[in-house]
Amino acid sequence: GQQVMQIPQYQHVQEGEDFTTYCNSSTTLSNIQWYKQRPGGHPVFLIQLVKSGEVKKQKRLTFQFGEAKKNSSLHITATQTTDVGTYFCAGPSGNTGKLIFGQGTTLQVKP
Amino acid sequence: DSGVTQTPKHLITATGQRVTLRCSPRSGDLSVYWYQQSLDQGLQFLIQYYNGEERAKGNILERFSAQQFPDLHSELNLSSLELGDSALYFCASSGFGGEGQPQHFGDGTRLSIL
Numbered sequence: 460g461q462q463v464m465q466i467p468q469y470q471h472v473q474e475g476e477d478f479t480t481y482c483n484s485s486t487t488l489s490n491i492q493w494y495k496q497r498p499g500g501h502p503v504f505l506i507q508l509v510k511s512g513e514v515k516k517q518k519r520l521t522f523q524f525g526e527a528k529k530n531s532s533l534h535i536t537a538t539q540t541t542d543v544g545t546y547f548c549a550g551p552s553g554n555t556g557k558l559i560f561g562q563g564t565t566l567q568v569k570p
Numbered sequence: 571d572s573g574v575t576q577t578p579k580h581l582i583t584a585t586g587q588r589v590t591l592r593c594s595p596r597s598g599d600l601s602v603y604w605y606q607q608s609l610d611q612g613l614q615f616l617i618q619y620y621n622g623e624e625r626a627k628g629n630i631l632e633r634f635s636a637q638q639f640p641d642l643h644s645e646l647n648l649s650s651l652e653l654g655d656s657a658l659y660f661c662a663s664s665g666f667g668g669e670g671q672p673q674h675f676g677d678g679t680r681l682s683i684l
Contacts, residue, residue: 490670501572501660502613504672547613554669555618556601557626562612 461486463550465561473569478535480564482548489551491524491531492558497544538568573597576661576676584684588649591679595642595663601625602644603673604636607658619644620666648681656683 462485472478482491490509494502506515508524508531515522519542521534535542545565549558573596581589595602604616615628619638630636633651638644648655660678664671 492672501675501677502662502673503572504674507670507672509670549613551669553626555620555626556664556666556668556671556673557603557615557618557628558673559615560605560613 461550461552461559463548463559463561465548465564467564468562469565469567471567471569472538474540475537478538478542478566480533480546480548480566482531482533482561484529484550486550487528489528491528492549493522493531493533494547494549494560495544496547496563500544502547535566538566540568540570542566543568572674572676574661574663574674574676576659576679578679579677580680580682582682582684583651585651585653587651588647589651589681591646591648591659591661591681593644593646593661593663593676595644595661596674598665599663599674600642600666601664601671602638602642603662603664604630604644604646605660605662607660607678608656611657613660616646651683653683656681 492507493505496502513524519536523532545563547563549560552559575594600621603618605613616630618626636646658678662673662675
């Protein structure tokens with residue numbers, strides 16, 4: 460079946476360092492979504508990418524959708540303690556709205 | 571506040587028992603999704619309802635069932651509970667059941683089986 464994989468599973472960085480998480484799908488995606496889950500919280504939608512090669516920025520966060528629409532990345536510049544949490548990518552499975560989530564990358568930031 | 575309400579927040583019960591988790595979607599959202607999140611695990615899709623009808627199914631156990639009512643709230647029923655069912659159960663909603671809709675998650679119900 461369709462799989463969405465993320466690496467790394469965990470990342471510890473010093474505050475101010477950059478961070479990147481990578482997402483790979485076993486199938487071509489029509490779009491990809493990114494969510495953030497703070498410790499003890501629920502996933503919160505961050506962004507959706509639709510076009511091949513698309514790059515979108517939200518302040519220090521840069522999201523990229525691969526040319527083949529099978530991979531994506533999230534890059535955070537100069538991490539802050541507020542960036543702590545688990546970042547999930549998710550791709551659609553079928554056209555019902557159902558999403559397949561990656562396992563997530565948990566980011567820890569040392570002040 | 572996502573606008574999605576889940577009750578109860580915590581549930582502690584014993585093996586073999588049955589529980590019902592409740593979800594009220596965001597106002598205007600027709601689609602409801604249920605997920606299971608175990609410790610250090612990702613979000614496992616269980617089932618989706620759209621406007622009262624089952625729309626998509628994931629790896630939902632036969633002991634689990636769900637429904638969506640005319641007022642669009644949804645319930646997830648878990649029966650013959652086992653220790654391995656201990657997890658955080660999230661409900662999410664989206665505007666309609668089509669592709670490309672962001673999902674809005676509730677705060678979850680933490681289920682502990684003793």
